[in-house]
Amino acid sequence: MLQNVTANSIIAYDDRFAAAMARLGLDQCNGYLTAVSGGPDSTALALLTARYAAVAGKPHQAVIINHQLRAEAGAEARRVQARLLRYQISADIIPITAPRPASGLQEWARLNRHNILRSMARQRDAALLFGHHAGDQAETVAMRLLKGSGLDGLAGIPACRIQHDVSIGRPVLAWTPDQLVAICRLLDCDFETDSSNENTVFERVRIRRFLAEIDQQTAVSGAVSSRHLHRLGDAAARLAMAAETAADRRFAGAVDLHEAGFASIAMTALLDLPQPVWRLAMRRLIMAVGGADYGPSSGALDRLYDRCKDGRSATIGGCHFSPVTSAKTDKSARPDKTSCRDKKPSEYRLFRETGRNPRAMPVIAGEEVVFAGCWLVQSERAGIVQAFADATAIFASSDRCFTSQALPLSWRSLPYRARQAIPVVTTLDGDLIYPQLKRVDRTQSSAVTSARFLGMARRPVFLASTLMG
Numbered sequence: 303m304l305q306n307v308t309a310n311s312i313i314a315y316d317d318r319f320a321a322a323m324a325r326l327g328l329d330q331c332n333g334y335l336t337a338v339s340g341g342p343d344s345t346a347l348a349l350l351t352a353r354y355a356a357v358a359g360k361p362h363q364a365v366i367i368n369h370q371l372r373a374e375a376g377a378e379a380r381r382v383q384a385r386l387l388r389y390q391i392s393a394d395i396i397p398i399t400a401p402r403p404a405s406g407l408q409e410w411a412r413l414n415r416h417n418i419l420r421s422m423a424r425q426r427d428a429a430l431l432f433g434h435h436a437g438d439q440a441e442t443v444a445m446r447l448l449k450g451s452g453l454d455g456l457a458g459i460p461a462c463r464i465q466h467d468v469s470i471g472r473p474v475l476a477w478t479p480d481q482l483v484a485i486c487r488l489l490d491c492d493f494e495t496d497s498s499n500e501n502t503v504f505e506r507v508r509i510r511r512f513l514a515e516i517d518q519q520t521a522v523s524g525a526v527s528s529r530h531l532h533r534l535g536d537a538a539a540r541l542a543m544a545a546e547t548a549a550d551r552r553f554a555g556a557v558d559l560h561e562a563g564f565a566s567i568a569m570t571a572l573l574d575l576p577q578p579v580w581r582l583a584m585r586r587l588i589m590a591v592g593g594a595d596y597g598p599s600s601g602a603l604d605r606l607y608d609r610c611k612d613g614r615s616a617t618i619g620g621c622h623f624s625p626v627t628s629a630k631t632d633k634s635a636r637p638d639k640t641s642c643r644d645k646k647p648s649e650y651r652l653f654r655e656t657g658r659n660p661r662a663m664p665v666i667a668g669e670e671v672v673f674a675g676c677w678l679v680q681s682e683r684a685g686i687v688q689a690f691a692d693a694t695a696i697f698a699s700s701d702r703c704f705t706s707q708a709l710p711l712s713w714r715s716l717p718y719r720a721r722q723a724i725p726v727v728t729t730l731d732g733d734l735i736y737p738q739l740k741r742v743d744r745t746q747s748s749a750v751t752s753a754r755f756l757g758m759a760r761r762p763v764f765l766a767s768t769l770m771g
Contacts, residue, residue, distance in 0.1 A: 333428035340382035340494035347433035456538035590757035592620035593675025691722035
């Protein structure tokens, strides 16, 4: 009888997991890569995904990131790897080798971890899955609520999004931590216990304890609980999605997002939108062009709104808003930094900003890198990837002459600021390689270096409520 109960229970979890994958569109992916720390949440995710992938006939791979921040981290990673192997789950251990900063270790670890995982998922053409659950969602909403976040922030953790050309999913986002522990127990799989989860140095741990106290009081008084926070996040997500859907209809005819990495905006057609809706949609657009993981604050967007109403230029979120005036009909000309106040422009262009914080990253021959969060660069020659503006600045004192005639044909008709932000590769021999722009350069020749703008699909999807059951 007990075996039947156990079998029925895990089948019910399998069915719920399959339904979640379908609702998020993850059932259409070619394979799955799960991020595993060894705790109960990620372990349960790996177990569920392995069972799901086996039925679907798709590949599944687990990845364990060793941040090398603790002496025992290596042994722990190998223990988790061996444990997964007993369930026929292949797991790679990837150490972070980047230099460790003097401060900001948590952010350093997160950025490096996500970069590694996204790169591996992209190479395998697989969806990247994380084990965030309802408790994590409640904590995130609480933290943002206490910081005065707006609608977008209160929506919490997205259940699915596309980032760096990778589908990222959290199929157990609406599941409770107890349910994930139960899955490990049902399948007789042990897991690690992270002592840092009790360290009150971290804000998330303090929030978790605070929510636990609230939940205890709720049982007696019926006051607000962490479940209410989850519902608040869901309500905010639904409102944000509704606002975006409404804005999309207007944006479809007013915004042209170019494959060369910039946007043209018929601003007068958008300024009569309700300001919160305008903020929400413009934040998404800035993130797409600028490549940032997080958008600008509501206050910064309100200031942008005022400047656009006055026909002025603006810099925000690593991007530059440039008004298009009748005096500047040549698209390849460099725009004037001063604004035309006599006649307010109806059109703006949005470019990724260059020069202020130059970025440069190495690329290994035959491999690909994501540059500035919004360009996928592939190169057959090793070198340094940087914006065209930064590369030309470095070689300004040399004999090179970067004239418009030296530019590839597909670049010559682009606005000046757009060209400046496109990535180029400086080889170890000092050569400058202009990449072939995917979907912009229509030539059929095979390129030594190519670049594809990733900003065309960055919208997160909040579907937590549809996964609850």
